Amino acid sequence: xxxxxxxxxxxxxxxxxxxxxxxxxxxxxxxxxxxxxxxxxxxxxxxxxxxxxxxxxxxxxxxxxxxxxxxxxxxxxxxxxxxxxxxxxxxxxxxxxxxxxxxxxxxxxxxxxxxxxxxxxxxxxxxxxxxxxxxxxxxxxxxxxxxxxxxxxxxxxxxxxxxxxxxxxxxxxxxxxxxxxxxxxxxxxxxxxxxxxxxxxxxxxxxxxxxxxxxxxxxxxxxxxxxxxxxxxxxxxxxxxxxxxxxxxxxxxxxxxxxxxxxxxxxxxxxxxxxxxxxxxxxxxxxxxxxxxxxxxxxxxxxxxxxxxxxxxxxxxxxxxxxxxxxxxxxxxxxxxxxxxxxxxxxxxxxxxxxxxxxxxxxxxxxxxxxxxxxxxxxxxxxxxxxxxxxxxxxxxxx
Numbered sequence: 417x418x419x420x421x422x423x424x425x426x427x428x429x430x431x432x433x434x435x436x437x438x439x440x441x442x443x444x445x446x447x448x449x450x451x452x453x454x455x456x457x458x459x460x461x462x463x464x465x466x467x468x469x470x471x472x473x474x475x476x477x478x479x480x481x482x483x484x485x486x487x488x489x490x491x492x493x494x495x496x497x498x499x500x501x502x503x504x505x506x507x508x509x510x511x512x513x514x515x516x517x518x519x520x521x522x523x524x525x526x527x528x529x530x531x532x533x534x535x536x537x538x539x540x541x542x543x544x545x546x547x548x549x550x551x552x553x554x555x556x557x558x559x560x561x562x563x564x565x566x567x568x569x570x571x572x573x574x575x576x577x578x579x580x581x582x583x584x585x586x587x588x589x590x591x592x593x594x595x596x597x598x599x600x601x602x603x604x605x606x607x608x609x610x611x612x613x614x615x616x617x618x619x620x621x622x623x624x625x626x627x628x629x630x631x632x633x634x635x636x637x638x639x640x641x642x643x644x645x646x647x648x649x650x651x652x653x654x655x656x657x658x659x660x661x662x663x664x665x666x667x668x669x670x671x672x673x674x675x676x677x678x679x680x681x682x683x684x685x686x687x688x689x690x691x692x693x694x695x696x697x698x699x700x701x702x703x704x705x706x707x708x709x710x711x712x713x714x715x716x717x718x719x720x721x722x723x724x725x726x727x728x729x730x731x732x733x734x735x736x737x738x739x740x741x742x743x744x745x746x747x748x749x750x751x752x753x754x755x756x757x758x759x760x761x762x763x764x765x766x767x768x769x770x771x772x773x774x775x776x777x778x779x780x781x782x783x784x785x786x787x788x789x790x791x792x793x794x795x796x797x798x799x800x801x802x803x804x805x806x807x808x809x810x811x812x813x814x815x
Contacts, residue, residue: 512685513674525676526685533564536679537686537697537814541710547699549671550689551719551811557666564687567672569700570809572721573663581799586654586732588794594647594787596742597621599640599766601780603629609636609771619746619782626755626779633776637748639766642785644740649792654732658725661803667719669700669811698813707812715813720805727803733795740790743767745783754778 508519512531517524526536540547546569552559553574561568598621602613615629627634670693676685689695699713707716747761757779764772766785 513676515677525678527678536683545699553667561670562690565670569669575664577664578661578803581727583729586794588734588792589650591737591790599642603634624757630752642742649734654797696813698811705810713812717811721807725803726801734792743785752776
């Protein structure tokens with residue numbers, strides 16, 4: 417009889433797990449079943465668990481970053497860059513009067529935007545005209561030529577400011593040089609100069625004279641008031657009394673500008689007139705002249721550099737003296753045969769009213785007095801002439 421103790425249970429039951437795909441390890445042998453209790457057949461060892469399918473092999477590790485490739489061949493040299501646009505003028509400045517493109521922008525003088533302070537004008541007129549020039553005419557007497565037009569051609573004014581001529585009053589001084597002529601003497605054979613005079617006679621200015629009617633026994637006499645003659649009065653006043661004439665404005669003409677190019681035809685590039693100057697350009701010459709034949713310079717302006725003051729007065733004169741007083745004295749010598757003024761004479765005052773009485777008069781002597789008083793009438797005086805500009809130049813300007 418078979419002894420069951422000699423039988424090993426479960427040792428023939430190998431784990432059937434196959435090789436795990438991808439090389440999974442073989443399933444482990446099932447463990448020995450424990451000794452069954454006697455009499456009971458030991459449980460067949462359970463099949464070993466099928467080995468878990470081996471994990472799919474993980475994707476291989478990402479390959480290490482490839483080492484830097486060999487340094488690439490140097491790239492072909494790049495083609496030359498396009499020629500850059502011509503650089504702007506940068507800090508360069510266009511000289512607007514030298515005919516040169518100073519800023520290398522193919523724009524010369526008046527063509528260049530930097531020359532906005534200049535403009536194109538017709539060239540100077542031919543012949544005996546000079547220019548171009550600009551001018552100021554206004555109330556600011558401090559204006560001088562600007563740097564762009566540095567040469568002062570003339571300074572003065574466009575008109576003269578002068579009041580009408582005025583004169584001081586004419587006056588006359590005292591009468592001088594008047595003389596008193598011997599007056600007419602009247603004689604009577606009646607006393608007291610009554611009735612009609614018997615004779616008349618004018619004595620010489622000096623010396624003794626015999627009476628022409630002495631034989632008639634002249635006993636009274638009268639002398640007329642002596643008349644003055646000659647004389648004059650010195651004239652005074654009647655002189656100009658004017659304030660000094662001035663220019664009505666201040667005018668200055670300036671030239672010497674540097675003229676450039678960049679204009680059409682024969683025009684030239686000239687600086688603009690400064691603020692306050694007349695907004696035009698002109699040509700000029702000394703003296704007067706017409707602008708009719710030098711187009712386009714057709715507007716005429718006269719600038720005076722000096723002033724002639726011809727204001728004067730008519731002559732002050734004095735009339736003939738009037739109201740001059742003369743006096744004289746006559747000495748009458750008595751005795752009809754006294755023709756040589758012997759003895760003491762009877763005094764006769766020359767005043768047309770006094771009458772001298774005496775015995776018969778034979779001669780007389782006149783003693784002239786001095787002319788006194790009197791006056792002269794002054795003439796009226798009026799102003800003449802005027803003040804005007806001189807040393808003028810003529811400008812002909814663009815309209």
